[in-house]
Amino acid sequence: MFDTLSDRFDGIxxxxxxxxxxxxxxxxxxxxxxxxxxxxxxxxxxxxxxxxNEIKERAVGEEVTKSLSPGQQVIxxxxxxxxxxxxxxxxxxxxxxxxxxxxxxxxLQGSGKTTVAxxxxxxxxxxxxxxxxxxxxxxxxxxxxxxxxxxxxxxxxVFSEATDPVAVASAGVEEARRLGxxxxxxxxxxxxxxxxxxxxxxxxxxxxxxxxxALLVLDAMTGQEAVNVAETFAATLPLTGVVLTKLDGDARxxxxxxxKEVTGLPIVFAGTGEKLDAFEAFHPDRMASRILGMxxxxxxxxxxxxxxxxxxxxxxxAKIRKGEFTLEDFLEQMQQMKKMGPIQxxxxxxxGMPKELRDADIDEGELGRVEAIIRSMTPAERRDTxxxxxxxxxxxxxxxxxxxxxxxxxxxxxxxxxxMMKQLTKGGKKGRRGMQMPGMPGFS
Amino acid sequence: xxxxxxxxxxxxxxxxxxxxxxxxxxxxxxxxLLLADVGASTTAVLLxxxxxxxxxxxxxxxxxxxxxxxxEIAAALHAGADRSLQRASSGPxxxxxxxxxxxxxxxxxxxxxxxxxxxxxxxxxxAADTFRAAAADxxxxxxxxxxxxxxxxxxxxxxxxxxxxxxxxxxSRGVDVVLVDTAGRxxxxxxxxxxxxxxxxxxxxxxxxxxxVLLVLDATTGQNGLTQARQFTEAVGVTGVVLTKLDGTAKxxxxxxxEAELGVPVKLVGLGExxxxxxxxxxAEFAAALVGANExxx
Ligand SMILES: Nc1nc2c(ncn2[C@@H]2O[C@H](COP(=O)(O)OP(=O)(O)OP(=O)(O)O)[C@@H](O)[C@H]2O)c(=O)[nH]1
Ligand SMILES: Nc1nc2c(ncn2[C@@H]2O[C@H](COP(=O)(O)OP(=O)(O)OP(=O)(O)O)[C@@H](O)[C@H]2O)c(=O)[nH]1
Ligand SMILES: [Mg+2]
Ligand SMILES: [Mg+2]
Numbered sequence: 001m002f003d004t005l006s007d008r009f010d011g012i013x014x015x016x017x018x019x020x021x022x023x024x025x026x027x028x029x030x031x032x033x034x035x036x037x038x039x040x041x042x043x044x045x046x047x048x049x050x051x052x053n054e055i056k057e058r059a060v061g062e063e064v065t066k067s068l069s070p071g072q073q074v075i076x077x078x079x080x081x082x083x084x085x086x087x088x089x090x091x092x093x094x095x096x097x098x099x100x101x102x103x104x105x106x107x108l109q110g111s112g113k114t115t116v117a118x119x120x121x122x123x124x125x126x127x128x129x130x131x132x133x134x135x136x137x138x139x140x141x142x143x144x145x146x147x148x149x150x151x152x153x154x155x156x157x158v159f160s161e162a163t164d165p166v167a168v169a170s171a172g173v174e175e176a177r178r179l180g181x182x183x184x185x186x187x188x189x190x191x192x193x194x195x196x197x198x199x200x201x202x203x204x205x206x207x208x209x210x211x212x213x214a215l216l217v218l219d220a221m222t223g224q225e226a227v228n229v230a231e232t233f234a235a236t237l238p239l240t241g242v243v244l245t246k247l248d249g250d251a252r253x254x255x256x257x258x259x260k261e262v263t264g265l266p267i268v269f270a271g272t273g274e275k276l277d278a279f280e281a282f283h284p285d286r287m288a289s290r291i292l293g294m295x296x297x298x299x300x301x302x303x304x305x306x307x308x309x310x311x312x313x314x315x316x317x318a319k320i321r322k323g324e325f326t327l328e329d330f331l332e333q334m335q336q337m338k339k340m341g342p343i344q345x346x347x348x349x350x351x352g353m354p355k356e357l358r359d360a361d362i363d364e365g366e367l368g369r370v371e372a373i374i375r376s377m378t379p380a381e382r383r384d385t386x387x388x389x390x391x392x393x394x395x396x397x398x399x400x401x402x403x404x405x406x407x408x409x410x411x412x413x414x415x416x417x418x419x420m421m422k423q424l425t426k427g428g429k430k431g432r433r434g435m436q437m438p439g440m441p442g443f444s
Numbered sequence: 445x446x447x448x449x450x451x452x453x454x455x456x457x458x459x460x461x462x463x464x465x466x467x468x469x470x471x472x473x474x475x476x477l478l479l480a481d482v483g484a485s486t487t488a489v490l491l492x493x494x495x496x497x498x499x500x501x502x503x504x505x506x507x508x509x510x511x512x513x514x515x516e517i518a519a520a521l522h523a524g525a526d527r528s529l530q531r532a533s534s535g536p537x538x539x540x541x542x543x544x545x546x547x548x549x550x551x552x553x554x555x556x557x558x559x560x561x562x563x564x565x566x567x568x569x570x571a572a573d574t575f576r577a578a579a580a581d582x583x584x585x586x587x588x589x590x591x592x593x594x595x596x597x598x599x600x601x602x603x604x605x606x607x608x609x610x611x612x613x614x615x616s617r618g619v620d621v622v623l624v625d626t627a628g629r630x631x632x633x634x635x636x637x638x639x640x641x642x643x644x645x646x647x648x649x650x651x652x653x654x655x656x657v658l659l660v661l662d663a664t665t666g667q668n669g670l671t672q673a674r675q676f677t678e679a680v681g682v683t684g685v686v687l688t689k690l691d692g693t694a695k696x697x698x699x700x701x702x703e704a705e706l707g708v709p710v711k712l713v714g715l716g717e718x719x720x721x722x723x724x725x726x727x728a729e730f731a732a733a734l735v736g737a738n739e740x741x742x
Pocket of ligand 2: 109110140190192543544545546547548549550551552573576579626627628629660688689690691692713714715716717721
């Protein structure tokens with residue numbers, strides 16, 4: 001998408017070359033592409049309209065038209081503007097001076113409130129807080145039970161009682177005071193913003209507990225409704241921020257922009273999975289790339305940094321340069337790759353991946369087979385594959401539960417890789433540290 | 445940037461003040477569709493169709509447009525498609541509910557069970573979501589409330605084995621409909637999609653039992669809904685869509701693209717959190733609600 005979007009812009013500008021001046025129609029063509037990209041990402045129509053109007057002139061200004069790759073320049077301008085709208089402090093609650101401070105979660109049904117409650121509690125405990133989870137959803141079957149299970153997993157106590165939601169909320173704060181817990185995280189039932197009774201209940205809960213933080217939990221897959229939802233919840237609760245959930249999927253998440261534009265609320269946290277540790281501070285720059293369909297490059301780079309052992313990487317790099325890369329190093333690399341998670345997930349995060357590759361069923365079993373084959377070799381064989389003769393092949397096949405044909409295939413592939421590496425290193429330092437975004441400063 | 449100018453009235457609402465067909469009218473029509481999550485490309489197709497008809501039928505009055513648009517939407521929804529739930533000629537009919545997290549699978553199972561019980565059918569629930577915290581408890585709660593049988597296992601158990609036990613029990617007890625609840629999963633998670641395929645394969649071991657694979661879709665979902673439908677259809681052969689949470693203000697316009705591209709019919713609509721809040725999907729009603737978007741609540 002990154003490629004196609006910037007290609008489309010390039011296409012528009014190419015037609016202009018030589019003409020010297022942009023016609024109104026040209027300007028409109030650029031604006032139309034930006035508009036489509038944002039609509040495709042679920043940004044609210046009204047927000048798109050204003051955004052495009054603001055950015056239109058800049059996106060076809062002199063700086064852009066004179067540049068060699070105007071397409072990428074436009075994307076950069078749009079990207080920067082998105083970041084500046086989405087930006088602001090993230091990962092921090094507003095908090096308060098009273099003890100306990102109260103954090104209240106609210107949102108539509110199924111948006112992820114209960115999960116976020118447990119994730120947030122765990123996060124705060126890690127920061128040294130002592131949290132009490134309060135289950136005030138007495139409406140959804142087994143909602144309290146769900147929070148109890150999650151609370152146990154997070155190692156955080158859970159309070160609830162079979163009274164009514166407002167009473168539970170008040171009693172929860174009392175209980176926290178009694179137990180000496182300094183933060184209350186209050187889970188509430190899901191509600192549609194036009195349900196007057198339930199919105200009134202929320203208001204009564206607000207009055208009962210006077211939350212220091214009130215967070216709207218919103219699903220990243222939400223479409224145009226995000227604006228209505230945010231406006232109505234903001235009218236009922238003194239919202240202090242938003243938690244955007246299910247960002248581990250492939251939704252472009254334009255709702256984030258709509259939210260931010262319409263309510264001005266900071267997006268504080270991001271939910272990136274069902275497990276309790278899949279919770280992080282919100283990153284405006286990543287979100288901007290994602291809205292533009294450029295993949296989640298930064299997450300990928302961060303993951304790679306987390307999983308890769310820097311010293312090991314330096315050694316490997318030196319070996320590659322000297323043409324000494326062996327199967328032993330290859331095995332090591334495979335282990336490191338595995339730490340980053342399933343290969344499919346990694347591919348999904350890469351921008352501009354061809355559809356075939358995205359959809360391809362990466363056969364993790366095949367990788368397992370390759371690994372078994374390499375593991376069945378002796379260290380000497382791994383260092384020098386020339387040692388592997390016919391009988392050794394048979395032994396390796398038997399040891400790894402494969403056939404000699406499969407062993408041969410691995411050896412042949414590896415010989416190809418070695419050859420390629422030698423050629424690469426001959427060609428100088430080019431392509432050593434891959435993963436650089438063309439023309440996108442801040443993305444290398 | 446400034447705050448938006450108030451809410452966005454539905455097309456019908458906005459039209460009241462105008463009469464002539466001009467560019468602005470078309471822009472408003474477009475906005476109505478986009479706001480309903482119909483998506484830019486489907487919107488463009490629909491607008492072209494309505495424009496063509498407006499020309500051929502010499503329509504000059506803007507008041508006639510909603511009717512034209514409604515007709516085009518209903519037509520796009522394969523007005524004649526079979527939207528009924530399929531049943532086995534003998535033995536239990538298995539309906540498996542699939543979808544991303546939190547869309548309403550478990551609640552829809554409860555609604556379907558209530559409906560089937562009402563019709564005098566014997567129903568069994570299979571709690572094959574063994575992953576999410578208290579997912580089985582949630583379903584047990586519904587089973588008790590509705591007085592239907594349930595097969596469940598410990599958290600973390602193999603969902604395939606729950607499906608197996610449920611099918612076996614259904615055959616031996618003479619159950620009419622077995623409703624299989626599955627864990628929510630994002631379509632991008634290869635391993636979870638594989639797990640789902642396995643559950644389906646196990647249901648298929650009982651010949652003729654697998655009758656419906658229903659994709660549950662939250663009406664508030666935007667353009668990602670189409671991707672979800674594509675991936676689930678490819679993985680497990682979705683036979684119908686259940687559009688939930690239409691009791692809110694979201695219009696669920698993405699189902700137009702889903703029906704057009706994948707030919708998967710929307711079969712049911714969820715209108716609330718109670719067991720009785722389920723209705724059959726009606727293309728004409730859906731079209732009317734979409735065109736009159738937001739009119740009532742302005
Ligand atoms: N993939 C993914 N799933 C999530 C995330 N957050 C929550 N979920 C899942 O989404 C579903 C709904 O989450 P809940 O926490 O129960 O949502 P809720 O808002 O409390 O729902 P109600 O109380 O019914 O309104 C569950 O299956 C969660 O496991 C996330 O960041 N990523
Ligand atoms: N307003 C409204 N709420 C609904 C509807 N269907 C389900 N819900 C609510 O949405 C939330 C999630 O519903 P579930 O049935 O638990 O969803 P699920 O798909 O089984 O969720 P996971 O198993 O966690 O993936 C609950 O709070 C339900 O009460 C509906 O049609 N309208
Ligand atoms: Mg909940
Ligand atoms: Mg469920």
